[in-house]
């Protein structure tokens with residue numbers, strides 16, 4: 001029986017495993033190796049023994065996440081039931097007029113532009129110039145190959161086409177970079193243009209949704225149950241440390257056991273390994289590597305011979321960044337806009353949402369008035385003490401209507417999620433990086449890459465991209481195994 005190994009249990013690894021198990025037309029053994037005790041990778045979240053939900057930062061599901069909705073639906077999860085609508089609305093703190101503005105993107109794509117133009121943070125002249133820019137840029141977005149714009153930063157690309165420079169300096173616009181953790185750096189025009197194109201095709205709603213509960217439990221848990229029901233095997237606490245090859249084929253994987261630790265520790269400390277637990281894994285046909293680029297860079301660094309293979313030499317050049325998260329469990333409730341998604345706060349923690357209204361574990365718990373999940377890139381703030389970062393986030397938030405009373409004295413607890421480990425770092429979609437991203441077929445027979453940073457139909461760093469990338473790698477594996485089976489039959 002053919003045997004396929006999947007390494008990495010984020011959305012890409014989970015999607016690849018499920019697609020392998022459902023798509024094979026012959027008997028297939030599939031093993032998924034997860035570093036952590038929980039599933040979901042960077043999109044993991046879990047409930048601690050004292051009932052708090054902890055994640056890397058803050059996650060939203062968007063209306064064009066078609067493949068993700070499909071994976072969850074096959075696992076018995078209706079995304080509309082397992083998430084709560086942000087109702088297409090955000091509050092934006094604008095520095096230039098020191099005011100909070102309501103940004104409403106509506107419930108349907110066709111109305112998004114019109115409703116977005118009602119944003120009070122723009123002057124009338126900016127609105128007119130934005131509408132003209134949109135009319136001028138859209139045909140270019142929809143036609144032709146966006147890859148040629150990868151070397152250009154998105155803001156420059158827009159300004160060249162008439163986007164008002166004054167708008168490019170707003171906090172609202174900053175979100176285009178912040179959402180990819182590229183702040184204060186720039187973001188490439190390519191992934192932005194490509195996403196607008198895919199969104200235009202696959203968008204069912206301009207709404208975005210927040211997980212109702214811990215994602216590893218309410219989203220990825222059912223996916224894991226489906227994988228097991230289909231006959232797949234999931235191993236946890238396994239870290240990939242290297243691989244061996246003969247220049248043609250991948251021959252073995254080196255794995256080691258990592259120690260168990262309280263789930264919260266996984267978000268904060270380097271992974272402690274079990275000494276003497278290293279072992280070689282052989283006798284497989286194909287491997288899908290669904291680990292992030294910084295994790296690869298660590299492996300490549302320990303085995304420079306890998307850089308003789310072009311994709312690895314390129315992966316070594318990708319730049320990555322540490323995401324930063326902050327949770328504040330607060331006694332007081334937000335007095336205005338109970339489901340407010342607030343953006344435009346001072347960096348590094350520029351976005352926040354109060355999860356109290358929709359997390360079942362908090363909804364009826366009087367101990368918590370609000371539970372705030374902040375997120376942003378840590379770039380430039382790596383040396384800041386924890387207390388200073390928390391203070392900066394709350395000081396900035398207090399300027400927003402409804403949050404005036406939020407001080408640390410009112411907080412029951414807070415937790416900064418600040419992990420610089422390579423498996424936590426995030427790919428930086430900066431201008432000029434596309435040429436270093438690998439295709440899903442690797443440089444050796446039997447080696448496949450998957451992840452939101454690997455070339456795929458969407459090419460924008462997000463959960464949907466990871467899932468599309470995972471499925472794409474699985475389809476490649478299945479094609480190759482099918483071909484081999486046909487050749488064997490013909491030979492026989």
Ligand SMILES: Cc1cc2nc3c(=O)[nH]c(=O)nc-3n(C[C@H](O)[C@H](O)[C@H](O)COP(=O)(O)OP(=O)(O)OC[C@H]3O[C@@H](n4cnc5c(N)ncnc54)[C@H](O)[C@@H]3O)c2cc1C
Pocket residue numbers: 007008009010011012013033034035036040041042043056057058059060061238239240241290291292295323324325375422423426450451452453461462463464466
């Ligand atoms: C703070 C934060 C907020 C985000 N917000 C959003 C959002 O709102 N919406 C959205 O769509 N996306 C969001 N994302 C992005 C989303 O989390 C990623 O796109 C998605 O998790 C990528 O999935 P992946 O499977 O490619 O990689 P990952 O999720 O990174 O999974 C990779 C897995 O491989 C494991 N691994 C790493 N090294 C090794 C090794 N050596 N051996 C074995 N296993 C290893 C990792 O531990 C992890 O489990 C956010 C990301 C972060 C960090």
